[in-house]
Amino acid sequence: MEPSRLPAFLLGRVVKAAIVILAIVVCNFFLIHAAPGDPASIIAGQSGAADARFLAQLRAQFGLDQPLYVQLWLYLKGVLTLDLGFSHRQQMSVAALLWDRLPATLLLTGAAFVFALVIGVSMGALAARRVGTWSDSLITVLALAFYATPLFWVGLMLVLLFSVTLEWLPSFGMASVGVEMSGLAAVLDVGEHLILPGLTLGLFYVAVYARLTRATMLEVADQDFVKTARAKGVPEGRILRRHILRNALLPVITFAGIQAGQLIGGSILVETVFAWPGIGRLAFEALLARDYQVLMGVFFLTSVMVVLFNLITDLLYAIVDPRVEVSR
Amino acid sequence: MNSFWRNFARNRGAVVGLVILLLVIALAVLAPVLFPGSPWDMVAAPFAPPGEMGMLLGSDSLGRDVAAGIAHGARVSLLVGAVSTVAALAIGVTLGAVAGYLGGLADEVVMRFTEFFQTIPSFVLAILLVAIFTPTIQSIVFAIAVVSWPPVTRVVRAEFLSLRSREFVQASEVLGKSRLSIVMGDILPNALSPIVVLSSLMVATAILLESALSFLGLGDPNMMSWGFLIGSGRSVIRIAWWMSVFPGIAIFLTVLSLNLVGEGLSDALNPRLARNRGGAA
Numbered sequence: 001m002e003p004s005r006l007p008a009f010l011l012g013r014v015v016k017a018a019i020v021i022l023a024i025v026v027c028n029f030f031l032i033h034a035a036p037g038d039p040a041s042i043i044a045g046q047s048g049a050a051d052a053r054f055l056a057q058l059r060a061q062f063g064l065d066q067p068l069y070v071q072l073w074l075y076l077k078g079v080l081t082l083d084l085g086f087s088h089r090q091q092m093s094v095a096a097l098l099w100d101r102l103p104a105t106l107l108l109t110g111a112a113f114v115f116a117l118v119i120g121v122s123m124g125a126l127a128a129r130r131v132g133t134w135s136d137s138l139i140t141v142l143a144l145a146f147y148a149t150p151l152f153w154v155g156l157m158l159v160l161l162f163s164v165t166l167e168w169l170p171s172f173g174m175a176s177v178g179v180e181m182s183g184l185a186a187v188l189d190v191g192e193h194l195i196l197p198g199l200t201l202g203l204f205y206v207a208v209y210a211r212l213t214r215a216t217m218l219e220v221a222d223q224d225f226v227k228t229a230r231a232k233g234v235p236e237g238r239i240l241r242r243h244i245l246r247n248a249l250l251p252v253i254t255f256a257g258i259q260a261g262q263l264i265g266g267s268i269l270v271e272t273v274f275a276w277p278g279i280g281r282l283a284f285e286a287l288l289a290r291d292y293q294v295l296m297g298v299f300f301l302t303s304v305m306v307v308l309f310n311l312i313t314d315l316l317y318a319i320v321d322p323r324v325e326v327s328r
Numbered sequence: 329m330n331s332f333w334r335n336f337a338r339n340r341g342a343v344v345g346l347v348i349l350l351l352v353i354a355l356a357v358l359a360p361v362l363f364p365g366s367p368w369d370m371v372a373a374p375f376a377p378p379g380e381m382g383m384l385l386g387s388d389s390l391g392r393d394v395a396a397g398i399a400h401g402a403r404v405s406l407l408v409g410a411v412s413t414v415a416a417l418a419i420g421v422t423l424g425a426v427a428g429y430l431g432g433l434a435d436e437v438v439m440r441f442t443e444f445f446q447t448i449p450s451f452v453l454a455i456l457l458v459a460i461f462t463p464t465i466q467s468i469v470f471a472i473a474v475v476s477w478p479p480v481t482r483v484v485r486a487e488f489l490s491l492r493s494r495e496f497v498q499a500s501e502v503l504g505k506s507r508l509s510i511v512m513g514d515i516l517p518n519a520l521s522p523i524v525v526l527s528s529l530m531v532a533t534a535i536l537l538e539s540a541l542s543f544l545g546l547g548d549p550n551m552m553s554w555g556f557l558i559g560s561g562r563s564v565i566r567i568a569w570w571m572s573v574f575p576g577i578a579i580f581l582t583v584l585s586l587n588l589v590g591e592g593l594s595d596a597l598n599p600r601l602a603r604n605r606g607g608a609a
Contacts, residue, residue, distance in 0.1 A: 020444060020447055020448075023444055024448060031456065031457075031460055032460075034460075035460045035461060144584065144587065144588075145580075145584070147583075147584075147587055148532070148580050148583040148584035148587055149576075149579075149580050149583075150536055150539050150540060150543070150555075150558075150576065150579050150580075151540070152540065152543050152558065153558060153572070153576035153579065153580075156558065156561075156562060156565060156572050156576070157573070157576070159565060160565055160569055160572075160573070164565065164566050164569070258446070261446075261447065261448060261449035261450060261451075261452075262449070262450070262451070264449050264452070265449045265450065265451030265452055266451070268451065268452065268455070268544075269540055269543070269544070272543075272544060273562065283452070283455065284544060287455065287459055287544060287545060287546065288545065290459070292459065292460060295455070295456055295459055296456065298452060299448075299449070299452050299453065299456050302449045302452050303447075303448050303449060303452075306447060306448065306449055307447065310447065
């Protein structure tokens with residue numbers, strides 16, 4: 001892409017992202033109103049937390065005595081100033097709760113994503129080099145198996161094997177309880193707690209990326225510029241790395257963008273299994289307490305994360321592939 | 329029909345998948361005969377390991393039979409999978425047909441709408457929907473349908489785009505048939521095979537989604553389900569591994585069989601494609 005067109009391309013994407021986020025906020029708003037019963041008591045929950053004063057406060061906050069469009073405007077204004085409501089259960093603003101839990105989720109999904117990308121692409125590249133051998137069929141079988149296994153069950157089985165039976169790894173939380181640690185020891189401790197949840201969330205995508213990398217590498221390897229490079233006498237390893245793999249990575253990047261929502265959705269299940277103190281665990285706690293303000297906050301934040309992730313992959317794609325379509 | 333079956337049977341995995349699927353369906357149908365009485369009833373001491381006290385797959389923390397739970401759970405899983413897929417197909421086919429046949433502005437609007445639903449984290453939306461409308465079998469089916477229609481719309485739209493300019497459709501237009509009868513009578517029957525393949529994969533995804541929802545405690549409280557069984561085994565996995573292992577295997581086998589059948593259907597309905605793929609691999 002010409003450098004001068006990059007800003008326009010980016011601007012288009014940012015506008016599109018903003019529209020998606022706005023639509024999600026509107027979606028949240030109508031969900032409260034579509035639910036049976038008085039919105040204020042729904043927000044307060046059936047948890048007994050709904051005393052009269054709290055209900056009155058909610059009615060005022062959402063302007064429930066005013067026309068629907070005024071209510072929508074009030075709600076939008078609130079969200080845009082990062083006021084996502086108040087969790088009566090946790091006695092904290094929803095925004096503060098989410099902010100507290102965000103780093104743990106970013107660590108988990110980031111680690112799982114990098115793990116899946118590195119292992120998946122390497123396995124796919126290996127399989128493409130040895131089409132028809134046992135390592136090739138292994139990937140097909142693995143992908144088939146992981147497509148059919150519930151994520152939370154994989155987590156539980158890993159706990160059963162590595163924590164209960166072998167006693168190698170911790171299965172609970174993000175750090176050892178009751179032990180004061182600092183510096184490297186603390187980092188290693190978190191790392192140890194990260195292995196099982198990261199593995200659980202990443203394994204499915206290892207299979208997906210491996211299959212995708214294999215397919216595109218086989219496709220690229222047939223193309224003329226690879227034959228040209230080979231005819232010029234470029235060493236085979238260099239052809240693989242510079243010519244084939246680089247081109248095969250593009251669909252993987254696109255696909256990772258498309259699947260970002262699934263990855264974050266999966267983290268809710270994984271965090272529930274491993275009591276990982278992130279957004280997903282927060283969503284589970286909110287579910288148990290029927291704390292809808294928090295749930296809607298989780299929906300909002302995870303959507304923003306997906307949209308941002310998509311922006312990043314779009315940008316990466318534009319940088320990696322100069323032929324990328326910029327008009328869309 | 330014969331050639332359909334021959335092409336299907338050429339894919340060994342698909343035949344294995346079909347056998348497993350039929351067994352699961354048989355289990356669901358025969359559940360009240362094999363395990364009479366409610367699966368919620370206490371029938372043994374709590375935490376009886378598999379094989380003891382007449383419990384083939386052990387008992388749970390309240391002395392309920394895990395095997396009975398799995399058999400009765402099969403009914404819920406298959407029912408939710410099938411009904412929510414039908415609902416998602418209804419949404420997806422309608423929108424896809426509108427977008428593909430009308431084109432222009434309608435196409436633009438439908439595709440932006442579809443893109444929106446594909447961007448947002450669908451599992452989080454499903455959780456929110458079930459939680460707000462209270463967990464019942466209806467709200468679960470509704471939530472799964474709402475998050476699983478977009479791929480149908482894409483596939484149907486693509487089929488309609490390519491079919492609407494074909495001669496037999498133009499002939500019907502010249503004959504003065506109404507739009508609805510062209511869509512229902514001429515185009516849709518010719519677009520069926522990708523829809524059939526997609527639906528078997530959708531039933532599989534719906535079963536996984538239902539199990540994830542009920543694992544989180546969002547199952548219908550009156551219905552025994554596989555996800556609920558695993559969820560109740562989660563906190564006691566150190567003393568009763570069988571409570572979470574066996575229901576998980578049930579989900580795995582069912583979803584795997586549906587995926588395999590889907591591949592077989594794809595081979596049988598597009599025999600040319602299957603042979604090409606066989607040649608390349």
